[in-house]
Amino acid sequence: MTCPRCSAATVTARTAAPWCPSCEWNLDLFEPDRRRPELGWKWADRATHRVAWRLTTGQFAQLAGGPLRQRGSTAARVVTLTVGVLLLLFVALLAGFGVWLILYDFPQLTIVPGVVLLVLAGALRPRFGSLDDEAHFLDRAEAPELWSLVDRVAAHTGAPVPHLVGLDHSLGAYTTTVGLRRRRVLCLGASLWSALDPQERVALIGHELGHFVNGDLRRGPFEHVALTTLGRLASLTHPNGEGGNGIVDMIISAVQWVLAHLIMSVQLLVVWIGQRDAQRTEYLADEIAARAAGSAAAVRLLDVLLLHDALDTVIRREARAQRSGAAWQEAAVVARANLAPAVPVLRQLSKRDETSLFASHPPTGLRARMLESRPQQAAGVVLTEQQAERIDHEIAGPVERVRRDLASAG
Structure with a gap:
């Protein structure tokens, strides 16, 4: 099949409808059968996909041609912060009014609604995150070489050093802040770590630590409240479907339905506004x-993420065969080599599949293209093969525990 716009041969992958790799004709096609529903109606999901496509491509064009720096008080940050503060005040008012009702002319029947309000305030109280029970956290004595690498990357990028560094079973990585003291956490997926070469590992740490200095509003305590509390409030007000058939029950259920959907609409709006900023x-x-590991290594890391499903399959296969560590690395190298010719097509397909109003990340292919379009940077932090091997030796115990978990999960 040839492109009706430029006559180039079309391409396809993963059962997707074909598109033109040259002019990207038909790449913006909405394919509901290949996507998870977002709003629940195909017509609405199709409409939001079109809007998301324009916003995503527009943001890419804007950033690719200008300086990429942290911004201060963006509209998204102001809106999200305002919503977070208002929600905290609402919860405080609920708790305060509940206490007043309980103590007013005690004892009186007002105790009952007072207790209800206190329970509601407790359910809506702000959560500041907690440590993942499945992650294994490594202290400096247990993994000095890994901590040294984290220190070097933090120093080079100007990011603060995390308080905790952990390892879990995922083919990914994340940073977060937890608790009232807002302790910084870096968690690396053992499966992903094993699939990367040394400089790609530097890029992974550089990217994750970058979230501590890039103005990511998801790391702020008030913004976190805005992004989570509305969802809990919608769940609490949603009718449970167990009411009676009387007219009063029907009216209560109708009011609950309207209230829950109004709150959900506000939540979706806040999330949408926040995700646009998050993608930046x-x-x-x-x-x-790229500043830490070099542009080439940062691009390779993104290409590895495009191969997530294939790498997950081969690593789980090795885990079931009671192999880990070096065996995972060897299997990943073979899989990456076999799939390398498909990477350009998968980059483009990610633009179709990952474009969403509610996506926290831009399409992976656009992220790689962004790095390639900017001035290329040399590595500021170099991880030698010997240093990488010492890190692998330090984390061999936790990786073996991850292997057992993957093997038992099937």
Whole structure:
């Protein structure tokens, strides 16, 4: 099949409808059968996909041609911060009014609604995150070489050093802040770590630490409240479907339904506004990764993410065969080599599949293209093969525990 616009041969992958790799004709096609529903109606999901496509491509064009720096008080940050503060005040008012009702002319029947309000305030109280029970956290004595690498990347990028560094079973990585003291956490997926070469590992750490300095509003305590509390409030007000058939029950259920959907609409709006800003911070985190590891390594890291499913399959296969560590690395090298010719097509397909109003990350292919379009950077932090081997030796115990978990999961 040839492109009706430029006559180039079309391409396809993963059962997707064909598109033109040259002019990208038909790449913006909405394919509901290949996507998870977002709003629940195909017509609405198709409409939001079109809007997301324009916003995503527009943001890329804007950032690719200009400086990529952290911004201060963006509209998204102001809106999200305002919503977070208002929600905290609402919860405080609920708790305060509940206490007043309980103590007013005690004892009186007002105790009952007072207790209800206190329970509601407790359910809506702000959560500041907690440590993942499945992650294994490594202290400096247990993994000095890994901590040294984290220190070097933090120093080079100007990011603060995390308080905790952990390892879990995922084919990914994340940073977060937890608790009232807002302790910084870096968690690396053992499966992903094993699939990367030394400089790609530097890029991974550089990207994750970059979220501590790139203005990512998801790391702020008030912004976190805005992004999570509305969802809990919608769940609490949603009718449970167990009411009676009387007219009063029907009216209560109808009011609950309307209230829950109004709250959900506000939540979707806040998330949408926040995710636009979050996607910009992902581009900036990629730039920080390139500063640490070099542009070439940062691009290779993004290409590895495109191969997530294939790498997950081969690593789980090795885990079931009671092999880990070096065996995972060897299997990943073979899989990456076999799939390398498909990477350009998968980059383009990610633009179709990953474009969404509610996506926290830009399409992976656009992230790689962004780095390639900018001035190329040399590695600021170099991880030698010997240093990488010492890190692998330090984390061999936790990786073996991850292998057992993957093997038992099937």
